[in-house]
Amino acid sequence: MPGEESVAVVGIGQTKHVAARRDVSIAGLVREAALRALEDAELTWADVDAVVIGKAPDFFEGVMMPELYLADALGAVGKPMLRVHTAGSVGGSTALVAANLVSARVHRTVLTLAFEKQSESNAMWGLSLPVPFQQPLLAGAGGFFAPHVRAYMRRTGAPDTIGSLVAYKDRRNALKNPYAHLHEHDLTLEKVQASPMLWDPIRYSETCPSSDGACAMVLTDRAGAGRAPRPPAWVHGGAMRSEPTLFAGKDFVSPRAGRDCAADVYRQAGVTDPRRQIDAVEMYVPFSWYEPMWLENLGFAEEGEGWKLTEAGVTELDGDLPVNPSGGVLSTNPIGASGMIRFAEAALQVRGDAGEHQVGGARRALGHAYGGGAQFFSMWLVGDTPPTG
Amino acid sequence: MPAAAPPPEALRAPLVVEFPFTRSLGPVQSAFLTGLRERTVLGVRTEAGGVLVPPVEYDPVTAAELRELVEVAPTGTVTTWAWNPEPRRGQPLETPFAWVLVRLDGADTALLHALDAPGPEAVRTGLRVRIRWAAERSGAITDIACFEPYEGDESTREREPAPHEGGFEEPVTGIVAPARLDYTYSPGRAQTRYLHGLAERRTVGERCPSCAKVYVPPRGACPTCGVATTDRVEVGPRGTVTTFCIVNIKAKNLDIEVPYVYAHIALDGAGLALHGRIAGIPYDEVRMGLRVEPVWSEDGRYPDHYRPTGETDADYDTYKELL
Numbered sequence: 001m002p003g004e005e006s007v008a009v010v011g012i013g014q015t016k017h018v019a020a021r022r023d024v025s026i027a028g029l030v031r032e033a034a035l036r037a038l039e040d041a042e043l044t045w046a047d048v049d050a051v052v053i054g055k056a057p058d059f060f061e062g063v064m065m066p067e068l069y070l071a072d073a074l075g076a077v078g079k080p081m082l083r084v085h086t087a088g089s090v091g092g093s094t095a096l097v098a099a100n101l102v103s104a105r106v107h108r109t110v111l112t113l114a115f116e117k118q119s120e121s122n123a124m125w126g127l128s129l130p131v132p133f134q135q136p137l138l139a140g141a142g143g144f145f146a147p148h149v150r151a152y153m154r155r156t157g158a159p160d161t162i163g164s165l166v167a168y169k170d171r172r173n174a175l176k177n178p179y180a181h182l183h184e185h186d187l188t189l190e191k192v193q194a195s196p197m198l199w200d201p202i203r204y205s206e207t208c209p210s211s212d213g214a215c216a217m218v219l220t221d222r223a224g225a226g227r228a229p230r231p232p233a234w235v236h237g238g239a240m241r242s243e244p245t246l247f248a249g250k251d252f253v254s255p256r257a258g259r260d261c262a263a264d265v266y267r268q269a270g271v272t273d274p275r276r277q278i279d280a281v282e283m284y285v286p287f288s289w290y291e292p293m294w295l296e297n298l299g300f301a302e303e304g305e306g307w308k309l310t311e312a313g314v315t316e317l318d319g320d321l322p323v324n325p326s327g328g329v330l331s332t333n334p335i336g337a338s339g340m341i342r343f344a345e346a347a348l349q350v351r352g353d354a355g356e357h358q359v360g361g362a363r364r365a366l367g368h369a370y371g372g373g374a375q376f377f378s379m380w381l382v383g384d385t386p387p388t389g
Numbered sequence: 390m391p392a393a394a395p396p397p398e399a400l401r402a403p404l405v406v407e408f409p410f411t412r413s414l415g416p417v418q419s420a421f422l423t424g425l426r427e428r429t430v431l432g433v434r435t436e437a438g439g440v441l442v443p444p445v446e447y448d449p450v451t452a453a454e455l456r457e458l459v460e461v462a463p464t465g466t467v468t469t470w471a472w473n474p475e476p477r478r479g480q481p482l483e484t485p486f487a488w489v490l491v492r493l494d495g496a497d498t499a500l501l502h503a504l505d506a507p508g509p510e511a512v513r514t515g516l517r518v519r520i521r522w523a524a525e526r527s528g529a530i531t532d533i534a535c536f537e538p539y540e541g542d543e544s545t546r547e548r549e550p551a552p553h554e555g556g557f558e559e560p561v562t563g564i565v566a567p568a569r570l571d572y573t574y575s576p577g578r579a580q581t582r583y584l585h586g587l588a589e590r591r592t593v594g595e596r597c598p599s600c601a602k603v604y605v606p607p608r609g610a611c612p613t614c615g616v617a618t619t620d621r622v623e624v625g626p627r628g629t630v631t632t633f634c635i636v637n638i639k640a641k642n643l644d645i646e647v648p649y650v651y652a653h654i655a656l657d658g659a660g661l662a663l664h665g666r667i668a669g670i671p672y673d674e675v676r677m678g679l680r681v682e683p684v685w686s687e688d689g690r691y692p693d694h695y696r697p698t699g700e701t702d703a704d705y706d707t708y709k710e711l712l
Binding site for chain 1: 400406408410411447449451452566568576602611612613631635636637638645648651652661666677709710
């Protein structure tokens, strides 16, 4: 982290993610996650110095600048409140802005939160306005991603079953996570492989759901961590990188911004061999094939080798590099919150607090988020002990 | 190709963004809007004892959850106002009216609404007003048609608001909030030039003077080098399918029979791929490296689709940077 102060995650709260939370307003939804994070930290609103909130585009729910109306629900009156927006990666970059405020000793204790109430929105509409003179996107949501998956398969020679292995693994992991949206008890690998091919090579079962949900964390300094009721997760590195959505030479399969972002995080954390030194990964996998793609982009495998880790079971919950023990974005996707859920789940792992989906002995975990047509990347690496040096 | 004639004037067109958003109300807004349907105005009591109308779910001062509802009067006092001489579409009244903040009797905060008055001289701060209810009410803020000046019973003025359970038969739990934004969109000079080229069925990109990549469509600047692209270069018409997917589900607003192939196509000479549909070949025979050319329809601004040229497939190494 850029500042002098160490940053600890002392509170984590999520809502039970579902397709539609018709029983609560947006304020009620974010409040639920925030209260759970405060309860986890055994703190009250008065202990919070600032609030940093994130969500995907305002067009999703059609509430312009929702942070204004959420100040009451989040106890932000009389305190600084910031809104972060970096498309699908926003949950991650929101947490990093909050962490930087603590690291730089601007604030001692910061509540950070991200949400999406997708049942009240239309993400496809919000992202594909009928702009005059422009050729309409011809393929729907998955059509944007599927050609990149095909490019990955061509480049690496990965067998076409890899995507289904990821989807099956993540959905089974989700069964161990009470907050996950999809709990598909009867799912089998055969069912995944027999599910309809929507945007060949992407099958229905290899796509993420649309969820209502919120996630919150309480971040604090060393002194705050000393008063925490439970062992905190410590931030050992955090970084963001951006690049244009489209440019000549863009590598959609392994974007440079993602590689650079990971390298920065590893440098901060003193990680030289991520495959050996990191015990669990929560990565942003909206379509199953992105697991092997990101394994390469994040340096866990050589180029062209990511799918082999997946195929060999390395990324299973009991493998030696579990990926998305929570069930991941494939099981839960309130878009604006999805990145923060990755960061929070990584923190749960190193706190030893992940319940049934705990990775045994996890001491270092990576949280990863990306968004906006592989335009924004944000990541953090958390550990069970304070950073040294 | 050198830039010849002066650049054409940039195109402009209306862009209307319209969508009916839904809102789950939560317990407090649900009671408030259902109350309006029943001609009952509810507020909420704060921890400090004040009454907020419209009610909110969480205390603006203490952040405490607020659930103690009270009923306030349908009469109140204007606390400030502004005259609206030219009402717009979607506003509460079609004739000139005053926007008013009204503190209803029993409330400590004011509600924004419209006041039906003959002219600005008839409006003043301190004016006594009452609700004019809409004839048909559905559980929405528009159930209050507007406010109107009121002279009469003053006994409600200082009355304590009565506790209210907030329970109603068939409560309103969600509303639909239509949103509409009207823009005038201009694609800018670079795309205007591009569109003029397309009208002659020529695809003209622009080359970056720094990295020499040709952008199609051009954006007027190179996103990598950050410099203007002024050198116009005709590309295509033939190109190579660099990657693709087979679309098996019908997208909304698209009148294309599934399955069809949606492809990235690198036109010969272009520095990156553009997107298009492939036809004239069975969908399951499309492959990376397939050579294609555009097929124009009578009135289309863009090629309707691309079809195979019959050439030998391009070698992977020639397009692997253009996926």
